[in-house]
Amino acid sequence: MTATTTVEPDLDALPEHLGIYVYGVVETASEVDRTDLVGLDDARVLLVASGDVAAAVGVVALERPPGRKRDLVAHSSVLDALAATGPVVPVQFGTVLLSAADVRAELLESREEDLLAMLGDLSGRQQFTVRGRYNEHAVLAEVVAEDPEVAVLRERTRDLPEGAAHGDRVRLGELVAHALEAKREQDAAVVMDAVLPHVVSCAPRDGASVDHMMEVAFLVDEDRRDAFEEALEAVAEAMHERVRLQLLGPMAPYDFVGQ
């Protein structure tokens, strides 16, 4: 994608119908505004700077609130592109301010120290997200084999019409849910033991589907990335019959900026 216009809007004197979409905060030394990077509505990514920190922004029409699929994709593409060239602190999706003055006053000046500290912590590091999904059939079969009560309840309810034996079904589901919880803890610990020596920090996320095993974001130093990936590959191989292990990233450090 390239910018559709070569005339850049003056961010300090925007017409009333335009606003400023904020992607994230970077170091003022970033030269992202000299690239062809575009975001929402194919608008070029520009910088609003204050001291050593700068907001990466784009101009959007105010009457058009962001929230469509491609807006989400554009938001994450811009942040990932920024993260690939230097530290970036993501701002929550959908944030639009009225003027560059607001961006400076409400985001940059009031929090400059915090932002600089965060950028410093993120420098030379990237986020990866590890997602483990059970082979649902295999792991449920384990649960049935390991717990006689589950096996009995399953036999009792499986051929009944839906809605019958409600109490038995709830009990069955509860037992299975707890058994899976225990398996998750065990299996996730195996993955964590393997990768923790290679990461700066980690941030687990919730999941509620039957096949959810783990989803954890990791902040990884650039020079440990190979070791991190090799450790994951080894553990993925060891558990591949029961678990699909996925590695997403590198991406912007969404999970390591507070909130």
Added chain:
Amino acid sequence: MSVTSQRRGGGYLERPAPSGLADVVEVILDKGIVIDAYVRVSLVGIELLTIDARIVIASVDTYLRFAEATNRLDLYEKGGKDLTEAVGDLQESGAGRKVGGAIKGAKKAITGGDDDEDEESRRPAKRPARSRRSSRE
């Protein structure tokens, strides 16, 4: 379509292609620093929806979904299969992937907007986001 974009030399670690909608939604939806609500012009009502999706975790409905998944299992009693074969079956049939639909549904509601057709026409080969999870390696 495969979710595995760059599997290195027969490795087991999957590397999904970036920027699929389902991944993007899960990864970024409620993340990032927040600017005061009185200053910003817009912030889509996203937080509420993600919270809704998480509430279901320890409910009777959830237990019923787990029970349903367990009852869908086709173990050795029927057809004389052993566990190993049953595992193979999963990969063939895609059984049991509907659980979790409520959560994906809630998230889908956030972004399933007016530009669906738009999205389709730009990338005709793209599958609906809901089926991404069922893509086989």
